[in-house]
Amino acid sequence: MFGYRVKKGQKVLEVDANKAIIVRRLFELRRFCRHWSLAQLAERLNREGYRTEKGKRFTKVQVKRMLNRENFYRGVYTYGQIQTNGKHPAII
Incomplete structure (x- = not known):
């Protein structure tokens, strides 16, 4: 799941600090720009330099x-x- 990682040899999720920043930013954008489409939100993340786990837009x-x-x-x-x-830590 984007924003989390699994410690090697364990089944517990921990927050991936770098990816959590993106998750928080997305929910911040959604809160303040409620009229934006999904495509507009994606484009804004991309313009701000954020990328997926594979380095793509x-x-x-x-x-x-x-x-x-x-x-x-x-x-x-x-x-x-x-x-x-959940047993996992919250990001937002």
């Missing part, structure tokens, strides 16, 4: 995936209709 699909995972980024784990505090 963000697309609207990647932006949508991150925005759809807002609860997870807030530290909440969802399984079906059940929500609980």
Whole structure:
């Protein structure tokens, strides 16, 4: 999941500080520019110099995936209709 990494030999997620900056920036943009499309959000991240884990430009699909995972980024784990505090640290 973008913004997290797994420690080698463990099954625990930890925050990837460099990627977490991008996640926080995306949610900040979404909060203040609610009328922007997914493509506009992706383009703004790209113009600001942010890149994906593979060093590529963000697309609207990647932006949508991150925005759809807002609860997870807030530290909440969802399984079906059940929500609980996750064991992973929150990014936003």
